[in-house]
Amino acid sequence: MEDTIPVRIIETKGASALVEWDAGDMLRRAYVPKGAVTDGQADATILALGIPYGIDWPALLDLSGVTVETVTAALRRAGIWT
Structure with a gap:
């Protein structure tokens, strides 16, 4: 292999493997x-x-208006404080 990357096999099924890499x-x-x-x-x-x-989250979500403050406020309105 020329340009190899370390991977971790998550699972195998038949002839395929689900791998994870950084x-x-x-x-x-x-x-x-x-x-x-x-x-x-x-x-x-x-x-x-x-x-x-x-899921390809960046393709599905428009987070252009999201700030730490808006997330904090939404969590607190939902009763999530921890």
């Missing part, structure tokens, strides 16, 4: 071929081509 800005997860993971490493190209796992 992409620097956040943790990422994707389904990749099980055989693409060797000794806890996977090729960066394979990871980029993997089927993403989870």
